[in-house]
Amino acid sequence: xxxxxxxxxLCSVVGFSKAQQPAAPSVEALPAVKPATDGxxxxxxxxxxxxxxxxxxxxxxxxxxxxxxxxxxxxVFPYQRFEILGQHLQDVFREYESWVVPTKDLFLKVDxxxxxxxxxxxxxxQFWRDQQVLVKTDAVLKEGSPLFIGGPKWREGQxxxxxxxxxxx
Amino acid sequence: MNNAxxxxxxxxxxxxxxxxxxxxxSGEVSDSDLVKRCQAGDTRAxxxxxxxxxxxxxxxxxxxxxNETEAWDLAQEAFIKAWRAMPNFKLDSAFYTWLYRIxxxxxxxxxxxxxxQGDGEFDDSHTDHRVAAGAEAxxxxxxxxxxxxxxxxxxxxxxxxxxxxSPEHKQVILLRExxxxxxxxxxxxxxxTLGTVMSRLFYARKKLQEMLKDAYENAL
Amino acid sequence: MKTPSEDHDLIRFLDGEMSDAERASxxxxxxxxxxxxxxxxMMQRMSADLRTHLPAEMPVPYADFFNSQIxxxxxxxxxxxxxxxxxxWFDWIRIPTLMTAAAAVAIGGFMVLQKQTTQTGNSVVHxxxxxxxxxxxxxxxxxxxxxxxxxxEGVEAMPADRKIVGFHxxxxxxxxxxxxxxxxxxxxxxxAVMAKDARNQxxxxxxxxxx
Numbered sequence: 001x002x003x004x005x006x007x008x009x010l011c012s013v014v015g016f017s018k019a020q021q022p023a024a025p026s027v028e029a030l031p032a033v034k035p036a037t038d039g040x041x042x043x044x045x046x047x048x049x050x051x052x053x054x055x056x057x058x059x060x061x062x063x064x065x066x067x068x069x070x071x072x073x074x075x076v077f078p079y080q081r082f083e084i085l086g087q088h089l090q091d092v093f094r095e096y097e098s099w100v101v102p103t104k105d106l107f108l109k110v111d112x113x114x115x116x117x118x119x120x121x122x123x124x125x126q127f128w129r130d131q132q133v134l135v136k137t138d139a140v141l142k143e144g145s146p147l148f149i150g151g152p153k154w155r156e157g158q159x160x161x162x163x164x165x166x167x168x169x
Numbered sequence: 170m171n172n173a174x175x176x177x178x179x180x181x182x183x184x185x186x187x188x189x190x191x192x193x194x195s196g197e198v199s200d201s202d203l204v205k206r207c208q209a210g211d212t213r214a215x216x217x218x219x220x221x222x223x224x225x226x227x228x229x230x231x232x233x234x235x236n237e238t239e240a241w242d243l244a245q246e247a248f249i250k251a252w253r254a255m256p257n258f259k260l261d262s263a264f265y266t267w268l269y270r271i272x273x274x275x276x277x278x279x280x281x282x283x284x285x286q287g288d289g290e291f292d293d294s295h296t297d298h299r300v301a302a303g304a305e306a307x308x309x310x311x312x313x314x315x316x317x318x319x320x321x322x323x324x325x326x327x328x329x330x331x332x333x334x335s336p337e338h339k340q341v342i343l344l345r346e347x348x349x350x351x352x353x354x355x356x357x358x359x360x361x362t363l364g365t366v367m368s369r370l371f372y373a374r375k376k377l378q379e380m381l382k383d384a385y386e387n388a389l
Numbered sequence: 390m391k392t393p394s395e396d397h398d399l400i401r402f403l404d405g406e407m408s409d410a411e412r413a414s415x416x417x418x419x420x421x422x423x424x425x426x427x428x429x430x431m432m433q434r435m436s437a438d439l440r441t442h443l444p445a446e447m448p449v450p451y452a453d454f455f456n457s458q459i460x461x462x463x464x465x466x467x468x469x470x471x472x473x474x475x476x477x478w479f480d481w482i483r484i485p486t487l488m489t490a491a492a493a494v495a496i497g498g499f500m501v502l503q504k505q506t507t508q509t510g511n512s513v514v515h516x517x518x519x520x521x522x523x524x525x526x527x528x529x530x531x532x533x534x535x536x537x538x539x540x541x542e543g544v545e546a547m548p549a550d551r552k553i554v555g556f557h558x559x560x561x562x563x564x565x566x567x568x569x570x571x572x573x574x575x576x577x578x579x580x581a582v583m584a585k586d587a588r589n590q591x592x593x594x595x596x597x598x599x600x
Contacts, residue, residue: 045553047553060555073534075531076538084555086554086555087557087558088572098563098570099570099591101556101558101572101583102555102558103553103555104556104595105547105553113465120510128591131590131591133520134524135517135518135526135539136517136520137515137516137518137539138458138514139515139537140512140513141512142512145510145511145512145535146512147514147536147539148534148536149538149539150538150541150542151541151544152541152546153544153547154546154549154551155547159547212460215460216456216460220456223449223455224446227447228445244449244455245455248459249459249462249463252459252463323442324441324442327438327442331443342439347439347444347445348445349445351406364397367396367397368396370404374403374432378428381435385435
């Protein structure tokens with residue numbers, strides 16, 4: 001089932017991404033060796049609002065290590081409620097791009113630029129909304145020091161993207 | 170909230186008079202002065218050089234590989250390599266010639282690696298100079314009554330044809346036709362003999378001629 | 390069958406690399422050989438078209454960001470070491486330790502390059518590029534939240550009736566061969582696949598849209 005689904009997804013995706021290339025990929029093309037990584041990040045999309053009745057009812061909860069994130073968001077953004085809509089724990093590949101996709105609607109492309117002086121990681125980030133890049137940035141991400149991105153307004157509140165370095169090389 | 174004060178930084182803070190592109194005009198800092206400043210570690214001087222030549226370098230990488238994203242990355246890589254090599258640049262040639270050589274090498278290496286990876290993109294080879302009897306598999310276009318459209322179609326056909334050339338043929342055509350370089354300059358950049366430059370130019374043109382034959386026949 | 394030197398003559402004529410005498414001689418050959426003349430004419434026309442359709446200079450997409458990334462990367466390089474030359478007045482920009490824990494504002498279409506100290510252990514935003522000129526970006530560090538903040542203002546609001554499809558992704562597999570990343574949920578199920586189209590734009594294919 002899983003294999004079939006992978007194949008189906010890959011084939012349909014590859015249909016537009018590799019349209020000009022003759023050879024159809026196969027499941028065997030999947031890499032046997034996991035690419036080297038420079039660290040691991042946790043990303044979440046958060047709905048911030050003052051309207052308790054307007055919450056979506058998402059049951060997502062931050063991992064224990066990041067349980068204080070909603071409280072910290074409250075120190076920056078003028079909202080009472082912070083609801084995690086989606087979350088993504090992602091290895092940051094050393095040589096390849098990585099994607100942090102907590103939701104289908106807003107996601108982040110992460111390129112490692114190697115370890116940062118004094119710890120953490122140098123990253124190139126691209127914040128995407130569907131097919132549109134909202135911002136590109138070069139940043140150093142340090143453990144324990146999250147990056148909050150104040151994104152578009154939605155309903156009565158705002159969508160916030162949180163990126164935290166869980167561990168670095 | 171106890172947030173740090175925000176500061177405004179805009180490009181107007183940049184001290185140099187930055188031309189939109191290409192060679193310095195009268196009254197602007199010369200390339201050689203900027204190079205000397207770069208050699209002293211002045212990154213802002215390098216930024217001026219990047220501004221001055223990024224359009225030309227990008228055009229070269231784009232024509233060579235015809236992929237906007239990769240061309241952008243390669244052009245950037247060329248400038249970074251130029252920065253690294255700056256201490257060794259003796260100003261014995263024009264900065265742009267030197268930069269172009271670096272950009273060319275970066276792009277050519279990329280093309281060669283791509284070719285080695287065997288994606289079958291290139292269908293001619295510098296080791297086989299025989300021109301195929303028939304045209305390449307390029308779709309035959311019907312003549313358009315509209316001249317502008319015709320030009321656009323011809324432009325597309327030219328790009329298609331250039332893309333099908335081998336890296337070696339592509340480079341001589343672009344150096345000669347786009348950059349307008351003399352044979353000696355091309356030979357220095359590649360590097361190779363004058364005879365090789367002429368041979369490659371001849372076969373590259375023959376190849377293009379074959380590929381574009383129907384476009385010209387229809388246009389006539 | 391033409392000899393290499395004849396081939397060379399042809400292109401040297403085309404490229405104006407002949408002496409006057411050579412040129413006159415080649416002209417005489419062309420006059421006597423209609424096929425050669427026709428070939429030269431077509432190649433001349435082709436050369437003109439190549440020059441027309443292949444510009445020697447092109448606008449660089451995201452040009453400011455192009456420059457800023459170069460500046461970021463070269464600032465991370467080892468300093469250039471040459472015999473001492475008197476330092477210029479704007480050397481401040483290349484001193485890696487000079488960066489203050491400041492903030493910056495990026496105005497749409499422009500790029501901001503800044504450097505901040507990394508001594509404090511805080512995350513730092515070095516540069517920002519916002520392609521949409523109607524969007525403004527600013528960044529600061531919040532002491533209260535112990536977080537680095539990047540604010541985007543002027544971003545078009547998400548339609549209120551749009552349902553935000555949230556995922557819970559625990560791991561991914563990247564397949565460089567087909568340039569896709571498969572994203573897996575907590576139970577190991579495929580949640581989505583990230584790919585790119587011919588224009589290098591991301592294409593997210595959701596396998597399991599959540600309720």
